[in-house]
Amino acid sequence: MxxxxxxxxxxxxxxxxxxxxxxxxxxxxxxxxxxxxxxxxxxxxxxxxxxxxxxxxxxxxxxxxxxxAEPRPRESLLQIHDIPTEVRAAGRAYGFEVLDRAERKATAADAGRIGLKPGQPVLALTVLHRADGTPFALEERLISLRAVPDARAEAFDAEPPGSWLQARLPWTDAEHHILALNADARVAARLEVDPGAACLCDDRRSWHGGTVVTHVRLTYPGDRRLVARFHAPGSRGKT
Amino acid sequence: MxxxxxxxxxxxxxxxxxxxxxxxxxxxxxxxxxxxxxxxxxxxxxxxxxxxxxxxxxxxxxxxxxxxAEPRPRESLLQIHDIPTEVRAAGRAYGFEVLDRAERKATAADAGRIGLKPGQPVLALTVLHRADGTPFALEERLISLRAVPDARAEAFDAEPPGSWLQARLPWTDAEHHILALNADARVAARLEVDPGAACLCDDRRSWHGGTVVTHVRLTYPGDRRLVARFHAPGSRGKT
DNA sequence: CAGTGGTCTAGACCACGAA
DNA sequence: TCGTGGTCTAGACCACTGG
Missing domain, CATH: 1.10.10.10 (Winged helix-like DNA-binding domain superfamily/Winged helix DNA-binding domain)
Known part of the structure; x- marks a missing residue:
């Protein structure tokens, strides 16, 4: 080791x-x-x-x-961000379904998203997460099959891909890009919100060591909150 | 010291x-x-x-x-988040104006926002930040006058309150709550976006040691991105 | 090869604060 | 009071990598 x-x-x-x-x-x-x-x-x-x-x-x-320590509040912690954990911590029933799955060579668009060269094999997944049966988040994920060849054979029926990946190849670095979007027809239908409703997107890229592992866009209804906490380096901090 | x-x-x-x-x-x-x-x-x-x-x-x-190290990309880094720096780093001209200013005892609503007891003296500010003359972000801030009595006498004409505060009483801990909202009439007018356009809100509370210093809600047009990077504790990380 | 950071040791003194 | 964490020392060996 x-x-x-x-x-x-x-x-x-x-x-x-x-x-x-x-x-x-x-x-x-x-x-x-x-x-x-x-x-x-x-x-x-x-x-x-x-x-x-x-x-x-x-x-x-x-x-x-x-x-x-007491577990921190119920909202999504940007640092952790395991959706099943988050939903269950709020006392709600968690469920998910894989809506779409495709294995392909990375297109130029994929390559930009995930940070790989075009042509590298990737697995593209679309997953809907539910809390108490209500849509909670829409996940669009690319996994680098070079970094995680096992993903090719995984059905993702027991665990959603985020949790599965975290268990096999925990990220060492992550970068989130957060933006707000008006829901288009497709997103509105998936999340069961009104078209045009503000949604929160978290585009996340994860590395293990120096290798890009996955890129995921999580789209939430706008009233969901993402929470991030920072501690200034070297300071003793609050109670 | x-x-x-x-x-x-x-x-x-x-x-x-x-x-x-x-x-x-x-x-x-x-x-x-x-x-x-x-x-x-x-x-x-x-x-x-x-x-x-x-x-x-x-x-x-x-x-x-x-x-x-080379400074990281041009997007807002959640950890730093000084708006003048952010705007200038993008090569744009920075400007701001204080739209509203009031000194008052914290109301119950204020108290919830900033995390103080009602009745504590606070300074409430509304500031519009501009990049090349275009609205960049709307800032609604509460400052605890108990923590920062000097703020009472400060006009905030040279520096916006965020930068001013950071120079006097740098935060040791910060908590961001990020959400998406459809712009209401007031926000749309201030930011010069269409009513209903998705906007990104960053509600931030800052501490210095154990003391709450300020709460700020920053509202951005939705196409703005917030960026956060995390490094898993104890790992060696990427290049 | 030689200098750098990465880790580790086996002690030490002190400040804090719960008992 | 006195055990705890917070800090610090003056060494040590090793892994890595640039020159």
């Missing part, structure tokens, strides 16, 4: 948190205990736990120790 | 970079040199420079050293 020890420690802790094994409020072992557990210096675990705190997964206070 | 040494070092380097004193491509002193310069251990400067690299201000390569 070859990854730095502090990354491995961070991932193990992260896994315990996101899987729910350690629920919000659960206290983590102290740095000293973690150092003993992993047989390393305290600074190494400190680096791992500090990264979790920067990511907002845990809260650290002197004497009180490090505890798993 | 009592701030940690690695923060002080990061800020000094950051200052040299954002001020343009060290232009893109300029090589920074090596960690060893910086450690000698500041009279501290190499790990301390390493922490500072690593933070700059995480923020994308510099790129680091073994043997080649650390160099000031």
């Amino acid at each position: 070859d990854k730095p020890l502090y990354v491995a420690i961070r991932e193990r802790l992260e896994q315990a948190i996101v899987s729910g094994e350690w629920p919000p409020g659960r206290r983590l072992p102290s740095e000293k205990e973690l150092a003993a557990e992993y047989g390393c210096a305290r600074m190494t675990v400190s680096k791992a736990v500090t990264a979790l705190a920067d990511a907002g997964l845990v809260t650290r206070r002197r004497r009180a120790g490090t505890v798993v | 009592d701030k940690p040494l690695y923060v002080a070092i990061r800020e000094r380097l950051e200052q040299a970079i954002v001020s343009g004193e060290w232009p893109p491509g300029r090589r920074l002193p090596s960690e060893k040199e910086l450690a000698a310069e500041y009279g501290c251990a190499r790990m301390t400067v390493s922490k500072a420079v690593t933070a700059l690299a995480d923020a994308g201000l510099v790129t680091r390569r073994r043997r080649a050293g650390t160099v000031v």
